[in-house]
Amino acid sequence: MIGLLKRVFGNNMGQAQEVTDTGSVAADAVYRYVVVGAGPAGVSVVENLRRNDAEGSILLLGDEPEPPYSRMAIPYLLVGKVGETGTHLRQQENHYQALGIQLRNARVTGIDAAARRVALSDGSGVQYEQLCLATGALPIRPPVPGLDQKRVHHCWTLKDARHIIELAHEGANVVLMGAGFIGCIILEALALRGVNLTVVEMGDRMVPRMLDPVAGTLLKHWCQERGVAVHTSTRITRVEPNPGNSEDTLLVDLDNGQQIPAHLVVVAAGVKSNLDYLQDAGLAVDQGILVNEFLRTSDPHIYAVGDVAQGPDFENGDRVVHAIQPTATDHGRIAALNMVGKPTPYRGSMQMNVLDTLGLISVSFGEWDGVPGGDQAVLQDQQGYRYMRLEFDGERLVGAQCVGRTNHVGVIRGLIEGRVALGPWKERLKKNPHLIMDAYLACAQR
Amino acid sequence: MQKSLHIIPEKCTGCTQCEIACSMEHEGIFSSSKSRIRVFKFHDEGRFVPYTCTQCAEAWCQRACPTGAIDINARTGAKEVLATACVGCKVCTIACPFGTINYVPDSGKVAKCDLCGGDPACAKACPTGAILFIDAEATGFEKMRAWAAKTDTGASATA
Numbered sequence: 001m002i003g004l005l006k007r008v009f010g011n012n013m014g015q016a017q018e019v020t021d022t023g024s025v026a027a028d029a030v031y032r033y034v035v036v037g038a039g040p041a042g043v044s045v046v047e048n049l050r051r052n053d054a055e056g057s058i059l060l061l062g063d064e065p066e067p068p069y070s071r072m073a074i075p076y077l078l079v080g081k082v083g084e085t086g087t088h089l090r091q092q093e094n095h096y097q098a099l100g101i102q103l104r105n106a107r108v109t110g111i112d113a114a115a116r117r118v119a120l121s122d123g124s125g126v127q128y129e130q131l132c133l134a135t136g137a138l139p140i141r142p143p144v145p146g147l148d149q150k151r152v153h154h155c156w157t158l159k160d161a162r163h164i165i166e167l168a169h170e171g172a173n174v175v176l177m178g179a180g181f182i183g184c185i186i187l188e189a190l191a192l193r194g195v196n197l198t199v200v201e202m203g204d205r206m207v208p209r210m211l212d213p214v215a216g217t218l219l220k221h222w223c224q225e226r227g228v229a230v231h232t233s234t235r236i237t238r239v240e241p242n243p244g245n246s247e248d249t250l251l252v253d254l255d256n257g258q259q260i261p262a263h264l265v266v267v268a269a270g271v272k273s274n275l276d277y278l279q280d281a282g283l284a285v286d287q288g289i290l291v292n293e294f295l296r297t298s299d300p301h302i303y304a305v306g307d308v309a310q311g312p313d314f315e316n317g318d319r320v321v322h323a324i325q326p327t328a329t330d331h332g333r334i335a336a337l338n339m340v341g342k343p344t345p346y347r348g349s350m351q352m353n354v355l356d357t358l359g360l361i362s363v364s365f366g367e368w369d370g371v372p373g374g375d376q377a378v379l380q381d382q383q384g385y386r387y388m389r390l391e392f393d394g395e396r397l398v399g400a401q402c403v404g405r406t407n408h409v410g411v412i413r414g415l416i417e418g419r420v421a422l423g424p425w426k427e428r429l430k431k432n433p434h435l436i437m438d439a440y441l442a443c444a445q446r
Numbered sequence: 447m448q449k450s451l452h453i454i455p456e457k458c459t460g461c462t463q464c465e466i467a468c469s470m471e472h473e474g475i476f477s478s479s480k481s482r483i484r485v486f487k488f489h490d491e492g493r494f495v496p497y498t499c500t501q502c503a504e505a506w507c508q509r510a511c512p513t514g515a516i517d518i519n520a521r522t523g524a525k526e527v528l529a530t531a532c533v534g535c536k537v538c539t540i541a542c543p544f545g546t547i548n549y550v551p552d553s554g555k556v557a558k559c560d561l562c563g564g565d566p567a568c569a570k571a572c573p574t575g576a577i578l579f580i581d582a583e584a585t586g587f588e589k590m591r592a593w594a595a596k597t598d599t600g601a602s603a604t605a
Binding site for chain 2: 081087092407411
C-alpha cells in the first residue's frame with residue numbers, strides 16, 4: 001500500500017491516475033485532496049489548496065455538466081446581460097487544468113469515512129487523504145399540491161434558467177412563489193423580461209429574513225408602483241391544470257380565494273443544505289454539516305464549507321448556516337489552509353446581503369434586527385424610499401440595514417468585524433446614521 | 447518597485463481637486479459624486495481625510511466576486527474591475543470592509559480605484575502634497591493593511 005501511495009502521489013501534479021492492482025480489479029484512484037461540489041465554495045477550496053500545496057493531487061467533483069458556475073449570476077443571464085459563459089466562476093480557458101486540478105463530472109452517492117472513500121453514481125469510487133464537502137444547498141419544494149407539473153420550475157441551476165428563458169416571454173403571466181432573497185433577485189429578472197408578474201409571499205413583508213417590517217414594506221410598495229402584483233401574508237394552496245387555455249396552462253390558487261392563470265410558476269421558497277448523500281457517513285449534522293472553527297467536521301479527515309456547512313457565527317460562536325457568497329469563499333480559503341496543515345482558525349461568518357429590486361438597492365448586515373439590551377439608530381424617508389437602521393451593542397455596531405443607499409456600505413462590515421469601539425461617534429451615528437464612513441475613519445484609522 | 451497611494455490627511459485642505467480629477471479621468475466629467483476617491487470632512491476638528499482603495503493584499507472584493515471580474519494588474523498591483531465580466535451583483539460592495547468599491551447605477555457595474563494604470567490623477571491634482579504616489583514600501587499605509595489583517599476572517603491566514 002505504501003508503494004502504491006508513492007506511485008500515486010509522486011511528482012505528478014494532480015495527475016493521480018487509475019491504479020490497477022496486479023491486473024485484476026481496477027482500484028480506486030487515490031488523491032491527496034478530494035473536494036465535492038464545484039460551486040464558489042468548492043472552487044475557492046481547490047484554488048487555495050493549490051496556492052498552499054504545489055504538488056498534492058486535487059480532484060474537484062461536480063454533478064452538473066457545465067464548467068463551475070455561479071448561481072448568483074443566473075438572474076443576469078435571464079435578462080441577457082451575460083451569456084452562459086458569463087456565469088462561469090472563472091473566465092480563463094483551462095483555468096483548472098493550468099492549476100493541476102482535475103475536474104470530474106460525477107455525483108457522489110455516499111461516503112465511507114473509515115475507508116476514506118467517496119462512492120460515485122457510476123459505481124466507481126475515489127479515495128482521499130483529505131476530503132472537503134462543498135455540496136451547497138438545494139431549493140425547497142414546499143408541500144403544495146401541483147408543483148410537480150410542467151411549467152413549474154425552481155430558479156437554481158443553469159438548466160432551470162434555460163426553462164425559464166423559454167417560458168418567460170414578454171407579457172406572459174408568471175407567478176413567483178416566495179419573495180425571500182432569492183425570490184427578489186428573480187423578481188427583478190422576470191420583471192425586466194417584461195412578464196406580467198405576480199409575487200406571493202407567506203411572510204408579512206418582502207425579504208423577511210433580511211429586512212425589518214419598515215424596509216420590507218418599502219420594497220413591496222416600490223414593486224407595486226412598478227406594476228408587479230405583490231401579495232404578502234398569502235399562501236399558494238394549490239397549482240391546478242387550467243384546461244382549455246393553451247397559453248396559461250396553470251391556475252394558481254391563493255388562500256385568499258383568488259385564482260391566477262399562469263404560463264409559468266417559479267418556486268423560490270428557500271433552500272436547505274444538501275445532505276442527502278451523507279446518510280451512512282456518520283458525520284455530525286444539524287441544519288448543515290457541523291464544523292468547528294477549523295471548518296473540520298466530526299471526522300478528522302473531512303471538512304465542510306459553504307452552504308452545506310454549519311459553522312461558527314462571528315457574533316456569538318453559535319453554529320449557523322450562512323448560505324451567502326462571501327461566507328462560501330471565506331470558508332474555502334480557511335478550510336484549504338487547514339487541509340494543507342497550516343492551522344488557521346476561522347473568526348466566524350456574518351450574515352450580509354445586498355439586493356437590487358427594480359433599482360431599489362437594500363443591504364443588511366449581521367444582527368440587523370438587534371441584540372438583547374442593545375440600542376438603535378433609525379432614519380427613514382418613506383416617500384423617498386430611503387431607510388437606515390443601525391444596531392449597537394454597547395459602543396459597538398453589530399448590525400445594519402439600509403434601503404436606497406449603496407455608497408461605502410462595505411464599511412459597515414469593517415465596523416462590525418473590526419469590533420470598532422465607537423466612543424463619541426455612537427451618539428453622532430444615532431443623530432445621523434449615514435455618517436458610517438466618517439465614524440470608521442475617525443475611530444478605526446487614526 | 448511597486449508604488450501605492452500615500453495619503454497624509456494633515457496636509458489636506460479639503461479642496462476636493464482630487465475628486466474632480468478622478469471623475470474627469472474615469473468618467474470624462476467634473477463631478478465629485480463620480481469620484482473613486484472621496485474627501486471626508488470633519489469640520490469640528492478642521493480635519494480632512496482623502497480616502498480610497500488601498501489595493502489591500504486581502505483583496506476582499508476579488509475573493510467575493512462570483513464571476514471572476516476583479517483582476518490584479520501585474521504591473522501596478524491594482525485590483526481592477528473587468529467591465530466585461532462584472533454583472534453588477536454588488537456583492538463586492540458589501541464584502542470590502544473599507545467601503546471603497548461602489549456600485550454605479552449608470553453603468554450597472556461597480557467601480558473602484560485602479561491607480562489610473564500607474565499614474566494616478568488624484569495625486570497629480572493635489573496642490574498640497576497630501577496624496578503621494580510613492581514606493582509601496584515607504585508609504586506607511588501598512589497601518590491600513592494591519593487593520594485589514596485585524597478584521598480578517600482568518601486571523602493568521604497568509605495565503
